[in-house]
Amino acid sequence: MSQAARTAALYARFSSSKQREASIDDQLRACREWCRREGVAVVAEYADYAISGRTDERPQFQEMIANAGESDIVLVYMMDRFSRDPYDAPLYKHELAKSGVRLVSAMEAIPESPEGIIYEKLLEGLAACESRKTSVRVRRGMEGNAIxxxxxxxxxxxxxxxxxxxxxxxxxxxxxxxxxxxxxxxxxxxxxxxxxxxxxxxxxxxxxxxxxxxxxxxxxxxxxxxxxxxxxxxxxxxxxxxxxxxxxxxxxxVKGKKQRRNESWGTFALANKVMCARCGRNMPGVSGRGRCSVKYEYYGCTSCRMKAVRRDWLEGQIVGRIRELLGDHEEALRIARIVVEAGNDKAVELDRRQAQASLRSAETGLQNILNAIEQGIIAPGAKERIAQLEAQRDRARRDLDTLDEKTIDPEDFARFLMFGATLTDKAVLEAFVYQAKVDEESVLVTLNYDTQKNEPVRLDIPRVRTELQWC
The missing domain is CATH 3.90.1750.20 (Putative Large Serine Recombinase; Chain B, Domain 2)
Known part of the structure; x- marks a missing residue:
């Protein structure tokens, strides 16, 4: 965590469609403990009850976004508590970032490194995937009602x-x-x-x-x-x-006096990542209509005469090359291990050891009381002590179950990279691409992870000249 972070706003959410969701109290308890451990002061707490993470129509969530700037970070139990929607998550993270606020997970360590970008984006994809599975189960019951x-x-x-x-x-x-x-x-x-x-x-x-x-x-x-x-x-x-x-x-x-043309424009997924090799400046996305109302979308340099590059060609070429890499099981597994290892959180392991120690302590205490009772020794307050130890044991088991459920297996992660339906082209570009440097002859793409020789992975994509223009 950044040393500059000294205050936190906590956010918790409970979805009524989940059968094994941590309660609001459990989420806030874990967040408060994280703040205590990291020396961060809690300045506000927000909680939405029985509202899905696939919608942003959450009163407390919207209030938290509106109050962005009251704290250095927004702390959530896990990233899927913030949002399960693959589009809302980056949108509202950007809103927080504009106020200088970072989103932090109490249970998932996302390193501030290139691997951390991959880790965070893929966590968003996994959350969206799980949310869609839940939707299928819920929809089945609602279809029965619709009949x-x-x-x-x-x-x-x-x-x-x-x-x-x-x-x-x-x-x-x-x-x-x-x-x-x-x-x-x-x-x-x-x-x-x-x-x-x-x-x-x-x-x-x-x-x-x-x-x-x-x-x-x-x-x-x-x-x-x-x-x-x-x-x-x-x-x-x-x-x-x-x-x-x-x-x-x-x-x-009845028609209105003015009918507007229904237009659909693309999203520049590589915004702020495309650089001009000639002058070193950023190449922003440019869109509009040319002659005969033909639509165009390019990444173009505004500082020199470098030939612009078509958005669909550039993004398509990079996505294709990355998916070729991910299509190889060994490479996908290697990337998965890099990301999982980068996401290992010492604090989470400490929580696991503490939960295990608490469980052992409770079970030992219960066994000692049982042994005493079998010997005819019943101490005053034994019944209350048994209730306390049972509550301690159950709480420790819940904590361990939560930690175990969220442990990511590299093999599962690799399969997600290879076949994940929620891993869209936009998500691939945002997660894997660090920079794309464009010159007259080629595009040199640097990715967010290293080769086995500890050098950044780079893709060299030649630009193809058509009869009329460069791609």
């Missing part, structure tokens, strides 16, 4: 969950739904309807004033036709109807 047309917790303005678990109409809200369709058919803009509804007290499911999005979604929601739909399961007449087919159809035909 019965139960709400499954999905809130729709104009309806509420009845005693039988199915949708029933809320008359006051249904009146606003009908009014929205009537006014839209009359040509009124969604923004105008939303402003009026907000002034009259209409709010979203999260308590916010009605806005454009709420009205737009309302006007395009087929549930108001009585069509129940959840996860691809659809039943006509599966819920009460509020709008008739004619009204719904006429509302869909």
């Amino acid at each position: 019965k047309c139960l709400t499954n917790g999905v809130r729709v303005y104009g309806y509420r969950t009845g005693e039988d678990g199915r949708y029933e109409v809320v008359p006051e809200e249904a009146a606003f739904v009908k009014e929205a369709f009537r006014r839209r058919i009359g040509g009124e803009a969604c923004n105008s309807i939303a402003r009026d509804f907000a002034e009259r007290g209409v709010v979203t499911s999260t308590g916010r004033p009605c806005g454009y999005t709420m009205v737009y979604q309302m006007l395009h929601n087929e549930k108001y036709l009585g069509k129940y739909s959840w996860g691809g399961i659809t039943f006509e007449g599966g819920m009460p109807r509020i709008i008739d087919d004619g009204q719904y159809g006429r509302a869909q035909k």
